[in-house]
Amino acid sequence: AQSVSQHNHHVILSEAASLELGCNYSYGGTVNLFWYVQYPGQHLQLLLKYFSGDPLVKGIKGFEAEFIKSKFSFNLRKPSVQWSDTAEYFCAVTSYGNNRLAFGKGNQVVVIP
Protein backbone atom coordinates (compact mmCIF):
# COMPACT_ATOMS: atom_id res chain seq x y z
CA ALA A 1 0.00 0.00 0.00
CA GLN A 2 1.07 3.54 -0.63
CA SER A 3 2.67 5.14 2.42
CA VAL A 4 4.32 8.39 3.41
CA SER A 5 7.05 8.66 6.05
CA GLN A 6 7.98 11.78 7.94
CA HIS A 7 10.81 11.66 10.45
CA ASN A 8 11.70 13.83 13.44
CA HIS A 9 8.11 14.29 14.48
CA HIS A 10 8.99 17.02 16.97
CA VAL A 11 11.38 19.77 15.96
CA ILE A 12 12.35 22.69 18.18
CA LEU A 13 14.53 25.46 16.84
CA SER A 14 15.31 29.11 17.32
CA GLU A 15 14.29 31.96 15.07
CA ALA A 16 16.59 32.44 12.06
CA ALA A 17 17.63 28.79 12.13
CA SER A 18 17.22 26.70 9.00
CA LEU A 19 14.54 24.05 8.79
CA GLU A 20 14.47 20.85 6.79
CA LEU A 21 11.73 18.25 7.08
CA GLY A 22 12.05 14.91 5.36
CA CYS A 23 9.32 13.14 3.43
CA ASN A 24 9.66 9.75 1.77
CA TYR A 25 6.95 7.83 -0.05
CA SER A 26 6.65 4.27 -1.16
CA TYR A 27 4.74 4.47 -4.43
CA GLY A 28 6.83 4.00 -7.58
CA GLY A 29 4.54 5.41 -10.26
CA THR A 30 3.79 8.98 -11.28
CA VAL A 31 2.96 10.99 -8.19
CA ASN A 32 1.71 14.38 -7.14
CA LEU A 33 3.31 15.68 -3.96
CA PHE A 34 2.10 18.20 -1.42
CA TRP A 35 3.11 19.86 1.80
CA TYR A 36 0.32 21.17 4.01
CA VAL A 37 0.67 23.33 7.11
CA GLN A 38 -1.62 23.45 10.12
CA TYR A 39 -1.17 26.46 12.41
CA PRO A 40 -2.32 26.01 16.01
CA GLY A 41 -6.09 25.68 16.20
CA GLN A 42 -6.56 25.98 12.45
CA HIS A 43 -7.31 23.71 9.51
CA LEU A 44 -4.75 22.47 7.03
CA GLN A 45 -3.76 24.69 4.15
CA LEU A 46 -1.54 24.12 1.17
CA LEU A 47 2.08 25.19 1.48
CA LEU A 48 3.33 23.97 -1.88
CA LYS A 49 2.82 21.24 -4.45
CA TYR A 50 4.67 19.38 -7.16
CA PHE A 51 3.02 17.89 -10.23
CA SER A 52 5.76 17.97 -12.85
CA GLY A 53 8.58 20.10 -14.23
CA ASP A 54 11.27 21.78 -12.13
CA PRO A 55 11.85 19.50 -9.13
CA LEU A 56 12.60 22.50 -6.91
CA VAL A 57 9.28 23.98 -5.93
CA LYS A 58 8.75 27.28 -4.19
CA GLY A 59 5.74 27.82 -1.99
CA ILE A 60 4.31 30.46 0.28
CA LYS A 61 6.11 32.13 3.18
CA GLY A 62 9.60 31.33 1.91
CA PHE A 63 9.23 27.57 1.92
CA GLU A 64 10.59 25.35 -0.81
CA ALA A 65 10.72 21.63 -1.46
CA GLU A 66 12.82 19.42 -3.68
CA PHE A 67 11.53 16.33 -5.43
CA ILE A 68 14.21 13.67 -5.83
CA LYS A 69 12.64 10.87 -7.81
CA SER A 70 15.50 8.41 -7.29
CA LYS A 71 15.16 8.76 -3.54
CA PHE A 72 11.35 8.87 -3.47
CA SER A 73 11.69 12.03 -1.42
CA PHE A 74 10.09 15.47 -1.24
CA ASN A 75 11.87 17.34 1.52
CA LEU A 76 10.68 20.71 2.77
CA ARG A 77 13.11 23.54 3.55
CA LYS A 78 13.17 27.07 4.84
CA PRO A 79 16.48 28.91 5.21
CA SER A 80 15.44 31.11 8.14
CA VAL A 81 12.39 30.36 10.26
CA GLN A 82 10.25 32.78 12.18
CA TRP A 83 8.19 32.35 15.34
CA SER A 84 5.07 32.38 13.13
CA ASP A 85 6.25 29.17 11.45
CA THR A 86 5.31 27.26 14.57
CA ALA A 87 2.88 24.69 13.19
CA GLU A 88 2.41 21.09 12.20
CA TYR A 89 3.57 20.15 8.71
CA PHE A 90 2.16 17.27 6.70
CA CYS A 91 3.51 15.68 3.56
CA ALA A 92 0.94 14.08 1.24
CA VAL A 93 1.19 11.96 -1.87
CA THR A 94 -1.32 10.98 -4.48
CA SER A 95 -0.69 8.88 -7.53
CA TYR A 96 -2.26 8.46 -10.91
CA GLY A 97 -4.26 5.29 -11.15
CA ASN A 98 -4.67 5.04 -7.39
CA ASN A 99 -7.70 6.73 -5.90
CA ARG A 100 -5.95 7.45 -2.64
CA LEU A 101 -4.25 10.40 -1.05
CA ALA A 102 -1.86 9.39 1.71
CA PHE A 103 -0.64 11.71 4.45
CA GLY A 104 2.42 11.37 6.60
CA LYS A 105 2.07 11.55 10.38
CA GLY A 106 3.25 15.13 10.50
CA ASN A 107 6.10 17.15 11.95
CA GLN A 108 5.36 19.35 14.94
CA VAL A 109 7.66 22.37 14.59
CA VAL A 110 8.14 24.85 17.43
CA VAL A 111 10.13 28.01 16.77
CA ILE A 112 11.44 29.74 19.86
CA PRO A 113 11.68 33.54 19.61
Added chain:
Amino acid sequence: EAQVTQNPRYLITVTGKKLTVTCSQNMNHEYMSWYRQDPGLGLRQIYYSMNVEVTDKGDVPEGYKVSRKEKRNFPLILESPSPNQTSLYFCASSPRLTGELFFGEGSRLTVL
Protein backbone atom coordinates in the same frame (compact mmCIF):
# COMPACT_ATOMS: atom_id res chain seq x y z
CA GLU B 1 -15.89 33.10 -0.83
CA ALA B 2 -14.69 29.62 -1.74
CA GLN B 3 -14.93 27.41 1.29
CA VAL B 4 -15.65 24.07 2.88
CA THR B 5 -18.10 24.34 5.74
CA GLN B 6 -18.46 21.77 8.51
CA ASN B 7 -21.04 21.59 11.27
CA PRO B 8 -21.01 21.26 14.16
CA ARG B 9 -17.56 22.56 15.02
CA TYR B 10 -17.71 21.10 18.51
CA LEU B 11 -19.86 18.30 19.83
CA ILE B 12 -20.00 16.26 22.99
CA THR B 13 -22.24 13.21 22.84
CA VAL B 14 -22.76 9.88 24.53
CA THR B 15 -22.08 6.36 23.36
CA GLY B 16 -24.68 5.05 20.96
CA LYS B 17 -26.41 8.31 20.11
CA LYS B 18 -26.45 8.68 16.33
CA LEU B 19 -24.95 11.85 14.97
CA THR B 20 -24.20 13.47 11.64
CA VAL B 21 -21.44 15.90 10.80
CA THR B 22 -22.32 17.91 7.73
CA CYS B 23 -19.88 19.08 5.08
CA SER B 24 -20.65 21.43 2.24
CA GLN B 25 -18.42 23.00 -0.43
CA ASN B 26 -19.25 25.80 -2.83
CA MET B 27 -16.47 25.23 -5.37
CA ASN B 28 -18.19 22.63 -7.52
CA HIS B 29 -15.49 20.12 -6.62
CA GLU B 30 -15.93 16.51 -7.66
CA TYR B 31 -13.72 14.95 -5.02
CA MET B 32 -14.59 15.05 -1.31
CA SER B 33 -13.10 13.24 1.62
CA TRP B 34 -13.28 12.83 5.38
CA TYR B 35 -10.25 12.54 7.65
CA ARG B 36 -9.76 12.10 11.35
CA GLN B 37 -6.76 13.58 13.10
CA ASP B 38 -5.38 12.00 16.25
CA PRO B 39 -2.16 12.90 18.11
CA GLY B 40 0.80 10.97 16.77
CA LEU B 41 -1.24 9.37 13.99
CA GLY B 42 -1.55 12.28 11.59
CA LEU B 43 -4.52 12.36 9.24
CA ARG B 44 -6.24 9.13 8.38
CA GLN B 45 -8.79 8.93 5.63
CA ILE B 46 -12.22 7.63 6.59
CA TYR B 47 -14.18 7.77 3.33
CA TYR B 48 -13.89 9.57 0.05
CA SER B 49 -16.11 10.32 -2.91
CA MET B 50 -15.03 10.76 -6.51
CA ASN B 51 -18.39 12.19 -7.54
CA VAL B 52 -22.12 12.08 -6.84
CA GLU B 53 -23.27 8.62 -5.74
CA VAL B 54 -19.67 7.34 -5.82
CA THR B 55 -18.12 6.70 -2.43
CA ASP B 56 -15.38 4.41 -1.20
CA LYS B 57 -13.66 3.40 2.00
CA GLY B 58 -10.46 4.98 3.16
CA ASP B 59 -8.08 3.61 5.75
CA VAL B 60 -10.36 3.70 8.81
CA PRO B 61 -14.00 3.36 7.70
CA GLU B 62 -15.27 1.19 10.57
CA GLY B 63 -18.10 2.81 12.49
CA TYR B 64 -18.75 5.49 9.88
CA LYS B 65 -21.09 5.96 6.95
CA VAL B 66 -21.24 8.60 4.25
CA SER B 67 -23.49 9.60 1.39
CA ARG B 68 -23.07 11.80 -1.67
CA LYS B 69 -26.49 12.61 -3.02
CA GLU B 70 -25.51 16.07 -4.18
CA LYS B 71 -22.19 17.33 -5.44
CA ARG B 72 -21.79 19.96 -2.76
CA ASN B 73 -22.63 17.86 0.32
CA PHE B 74 -20.81 14.94 1.91
CA PRO B 75 -22.15 14.19 5.41
CA LEU B 76 -20.37 11.86 7.82
CA ILE B 77 -22.66 9.65 9.85
CA LEU B 78 -21.82 7.90 13.10
CA GLU B 79 -24.65 5.43 13.62
CA SER B 80 -23.57 4.34 17.10
CA PRO B 81 -20.65 6.45 18.30
CA SER B 82 -18.09 4.97 20.67
CA PRO B 83 -15.38 6.64 22.76
CA ASN B 84 -12.66 5.57 20.30
CA GLN B 85 -14.28 7.87 17.77
CA THR B 86 -13.39 10.88 19.89
CA SER B 87 -11.26 12.86 17.47
CA LEU B 88 -10.86 15.94 15.32
CA TYR B 89 -12.56 15.47 11.98
CA PHE B 90 -11.80 17.31 8.76
CA CYS B 91 -13.74 17.39 5.54
CA ALA B 92 -11.88 18.31 2.37
CA SER B 93 -12.67 18.80 -1.27
CA SER B 94 -10.69 19.04 -4.48
CA PRO B 95 -11.41 19.58 -8.17
CA ARG B 96 -10.04 16.08 -8.70
CA LEU B 97 -8.23 13.43 -6.69
CA THR B 98 -4.78 14.57 -7.75
CA GLY B 99 -5.38 18.23 -7.02
CA GLU B 100 -4.98 20.46 -4.03
CA LEU B 101 -7.27 19.74 -1.10
CA PHE B 102 -9.32 22.49 0.50
CA PHE B 103 -10.09 21.74 4.12
CA GLY B 104 -12.94 22.69 6.37
CA GLU B 105 -12.33 24.20 9.79
CA GLY B 106 -12.66 20.87 11.56
CA SER B 107 -15.18 19.30 13.92
CA ARG B 108 -14.03 18.26 17.36
CA LEU B 109 -16.09 15.34 18.56
CA THR B 110 -16.06 13.88 22.06
CA VAL B 111 -17.92 10.65 22.77
CA LEU B 112 -18.47 9.90 26.45
